[in-house]
Amino acid sequence: MITLRGLTKRHGGTVAVDDLSLDVEEGRVTGFLGPNGAGKSTTMRMILGLDHATAGTALIDGRPYARLRHPLREVGALLDAKALHPARSARGHLVAQARSNGIPVRRVDEVLETVGLAAVARKRVGAFSLGMHQRLGIAGALLGDPRVLVLDEPVNGLDPEGVRWVRELVRKQAGRGHTVFLSSHLMSEMQLTADRLVVIGRGRLLADLPMADLLARGASAPVHVRTADSGELQRLAGALRNADVTGDTALVARGTTASAVGDLAHRLGVRVHELRTLTPSLEQVYMELTAQSLEYGTSSEPKAGV
Numbered sequence: 001m002i003t004l005r006g007l008t009k010r011h012g013g014t015v016a017v018d019d020l021s022l023d024v025e026e027g028r029v030t031g032f033l034g035p036n037g038a039g040k041s042t043t044m045r046m047i048l049g050l051d052h053a054t055a056g057t058a059l060i061d062g063r064p065y066a067r068l069r070h071p072l073r074e075v076g077a078l079l080d081a082k083a084l085h086p087a088r089s090a091r092g093h094l095v096a097q098a099r100s101n102g103i104p105v106r107r108v109d110e111v112l113e114t115v116g117l118a119a120v121a122r123k124r125v126g127a128f129s130l131g132m133h134q135r136l137g138i139a140g141a142l143l144g145d146p147r148v149l150v151l152d153e154p155v156n157g158l159d160p161e162g163v164r165w166v167r168e169l170v171r172k173q174a175g176r177g178h179t180v181f182l183s184s185h186l187m188s189e190m191q192l193t194a195d196r197l198v199v200i201g202r203g204r205l206l207a208d209l210p211m212a213d214l215l216a217r218g219a220s221a222p223v224h225v226r227t228a229d230s231g232e233l234q235r236l237a238g239a240l241r242n243a244d245v246t247g248d249t250a251l252v253a254r255g256t257t258a259s260a261v262g263d264l265a266h267r268l269g270v271r272v273h274e275l276r277t278l279t280p281s282l283e284q285v286y287m288e289l290t291a292q293s294l295e296y297g298t299s300s301e302p303k304a305g306v
């Protein structure tokens with residue numbers, strides 16, 4: 001379990017992390033979301049003892065990182081996957097990490113196998129692709145089979161198979177009762193991976209909820225409609241204030257409800273062949289939640305809804 005209490009980090013006049021208190025519990029995957037510059041990496045660096053907190057505490061199973069006897073056996077981390085010596089081999093990196101943490105070297109070959117790098121174990125890391133760097137970073141995090149994993153954008157640069165592999169890996173770790181805390185900007189992937197979400201903006205906590213509760217908090221779920229023919233669809237689309245036509249006879253309406261759309265279709269004499277409330281996307285809910293706290297936002301106007 002990771003426990004943050006009043007965790008704060010200031011860089012001169014910039015408050016990177018602002019009085020953050022939360023528990024990242026074992027047995028589940030907790031997603032860590034926030035716009036660029038929200039303070040996710042800084043929070044993770046403080047958990048891992050790489051940045052000193054200006055105020056507050058970050059504890060791993062009740063102790064600060066600096067007081068862990070065998071850090072790699074208690075917490076595995078992936079922060080900046082590219083920060084590796086380019087001339088060393090993948091295996092060389094992991095062997096050095098294993099030796100300095102009292103981990104048997106045979107574990108290195110196990111994790112290289114787990115992350116799919118066994119065939120390139122003796123290649124120079126300098127020649128690795130971004131995806132291979134990520135896999136090697138994850139191998140390092142898994143080396144000590146720790147009960148806590150802190151992963152900063154682990155799927156960054158991975159192909160779809162790699163993304164899915166990370167998802168299955170972290171779900172398996174949580175299934176073993178381990179604590180997984182991971183950040184990502186890929187909302188659709190986060191929706192599939194995380195049980196719980198922590199959202200921050202400008203260093204402050206915006207939400208700390210189970211996934212289902214966060215999705216339910218969204219303004220409204222989109223409504224899918226299919227009509228009998230395209231002319232009727234056009235009539236219905238013209239009468240809705242916020243609708244995306246998704247096919248000849250299909251549209252998705254936002255900011256409304258299935259009953260309101262059904263009533264409207266009835267009034268217009270539009271024959272509805274399908275009417276369904278869709279699960280709101282995490283992306284949509286996240287965008288609404290963080291709209292006020294974008295450090296580098298664009299100025300597009302939010303759409304009016306009916």
Ligand SMILES: Nc1ncnc2c1ncn2[C@@H]1O[C@H](COP(=O)(O)OP(=O)(O)OP(=O)(O)O)[C@@H](O)[C@H]1O
Pocket residue numbers: 011014015016017034035036037038039040041042043295
């Ligand atoms: N060493 C530093 N000196 C000054 N400011 C810093 C330093 N490190 C981070 N910051 C600032 O702290 C804030 C939080 O940065 P951080 O990298 O933690 O955000 P993030 O949520 O990880 O962003 P991203 O999604 O872009 O990785 C930003 O405003 C950043 O500019």
